[in-house]
Amino acid sequence: MNGLRRSAAAALVLISLGVGCAPKPSVAPPEKTPPLTFIENDFPRALAQAREANLPLFVEVWAPW
Amino acid sequence: MRATVLNDAALPKQAGRFVWLSIDTEEAKNAAFLDKYPWQAVPTFEVIDAKTEKIAYSWIGAIDLAGLLVRFDEAEAAFRRTDAVAAAVPSSPDAAVLDLSLAGKDEECALLALKLLPNLPPGSVKANVASTGLNCALSAKEDAKWRPAALFILEVTTHEALDYDGLLDDDRSGLYGALVDARDRQHDEVGGKARAAEWLDWLNAQAMGAPSVEARAALDGNRVSAAIRAGAPERVLVAIQASERDLPNDYNPPARLAVVLRELGRYDEALAASDRALAKVYGPRTITLWEARATIFEKKGDKEAAKGALKQAIAFASSLPPSERMKRTIARLEKSL
Numbered sequence: 001m002n003g004l005r006r007s008a009a010a011a012l013v014l015i016s017l018g019v020g021c022a023p024k025p026s027v028a029p030p031e032k033t034p035p036l037t038f039i040e041n042d043f044p045r046a047l048a049q050a051r052e053a054n055l056p057l058f059v060e061v062w063a064p065w
Numbered sequence: 066m067r068a069t070v071l072n073d074a075a076l077p078k079q080a081g082r083f084v085w086l087s088i089d090t091e092e093a094k095n096a097a098f099l100d101k102y103p104w105q106a107v108p109t110f111e112v113i114d115a116k117t118e119k120i121a122y123s124w125i126g127a128i129d130l131a132g133l134l135v136r137f138d139e140a141e142a143a144f145r146r147t148d149a150v151a152a153a154v155p156s157s158p159d160a161a162v163l164d165l166s167l168a169g170k171d172e173e174c175a176l177l178a179l180k181l182l183p184n185l186p187p188g189s190v191k192a193n194v195a196s197t198g199l200n201c202a203l204s205a206k207e208d209a210k211w212r213p214a215a216l217f218i219l220e221v222t223t224h225e226a227l228d229y230d231g232l233l234d235d236d237r238s239g240l241y242g243a244l245v246d247a248r249d250r251q252h253d254e255v256g257g258k259a260r261a262a263e264w265l266d267w268l269n270a271q272a273m274g275a276p277s278v279e280a281r282a283a284l285d286g287n288r289v290s291a292a293i294r295a296g297a298p299e300r301v302l303v304a305i306q307a308s309e310r311d312l313p314n315d316y317n318p319p320a321r322l323a324v325v326l327r328e329l330g331r332y333d334e335a336l337a338a339s340d341r342a343l344a345k346v347y348g349p350r351t352i353t354l355w356e357a358r359a360t361i362f363e364k365k366g367d368k369e370a371a372k373g374a375l376k377q378a379i380a381f382a383s384s385l386p387p388s389e390r391m392k393r394t395i396a397r398l399e400k401s402l
Contacts, residue, residue, distance in 0.1 A: 046086035050115035058083035
């Protein structure tokens with residue numbers, strides 16, 4: 001996980017340097033991807049959604065302590 | 066894990082592969098789900114086929130991003146299979162060792178760990194195999210012939226794993242905990258306390274560098290355990306008091322403070338902290354808080370009040386939706402009355 005974060009940071013540095021040295025390319029800014037959205041504590045809703053989308057249901061069982 | 070790995074910037078790309086559900090074991094509305102899909106430890110991860118409502122794939126325990134991406138692939142493959150008779154489990158060797166441990170198969174678990182370790186590269190999987198194997202060897206019968214040699218190898222390997230790069234904080238903390246257990250359960254009280262002090266030093270350093278109050282407080286439970294096992298509860302008192310100030314709606318800091326103050330012999334303050342925790346707690350955790358309150362009364366020498374707190378625990382447990390887990394809890398509490 002740390003390795004991937006480092007790689008992403010290095011890529012950002014390279015992109016910044018490139019923009020400073022060359023004419024700006026006419027590219028749209030990268031789309032922001034929303035974070036994973038979990039349905040909270042509603043199994044029936046999640047089940048219905050998974051059936052409809054024909055997707056597997058990924059469940060995280062956790063505790064606040 | 067939700068505050069760390071599941072929040073990783075690389076994960077949103079995976080969003081369309083699953084429908085994502087989070088289940089808090091303490092929420093009453095989840096009782097039916099938890100009865101249908103019983104859990105042994107948290108975090109547990111399950112991938113359910115919505116058509117059959119059967120678990121296609123599952124595992125227990127936190128995992129790093131690289132491992133998680135592999136498990137997404139394995140979970141999808143398990144979901145697509147139509148001939149499976151039972152839920153699939155991760156192919157990673159640490160999952161197999163953990164399964165044996167959770168099944169109470171201590172000898173098989175420890176021996177499998179010993180067999181796997183020489184061929185595993187340093188990293189989180191090897192660390193988990195070593196510490197789980199060590200826990201199994203410690204839980205095995207003391208007169209088992211294989212146990213002394215197994216304990217030696219597994220304890221040394223678990224200690225070496227502290228230096229591995231890239232471990233999750235949860236995993237590294239688990240290594241320290243297993244090493245304290247190893248000394249304590251081999252009747253080495255001095256060694257156990259020394260290792261618990263090392264564990265606490267490491268946790269305190271992690272807390273100093275934590276990026277948020279929540280991330281810092283996430284270490285509190287282990288900090289309290291390490292401090293008590295090191296015989297130095299005073300070393301976490303100020304930190305837990307700070308967590309209570311910073312997270313005023315969270316029942317965990319006052320609940321932990323009650324335990325720390327109990328260990329310091331400050332019983333009236335411990336009961337006051339217990340009052341504050343009980344005013345905020347919800348769900349099955351309420352039972353644990355009443356039990357902790359009973360131990361404060363016991364140490365204070367008030368047996369009647371201790372019994373009263375245990376009765377409150379039983380009354381609360383009886384008010385929850387019935388389940389096998391709750392039946393066992395009530396039986397255990399009634400036995401201790």
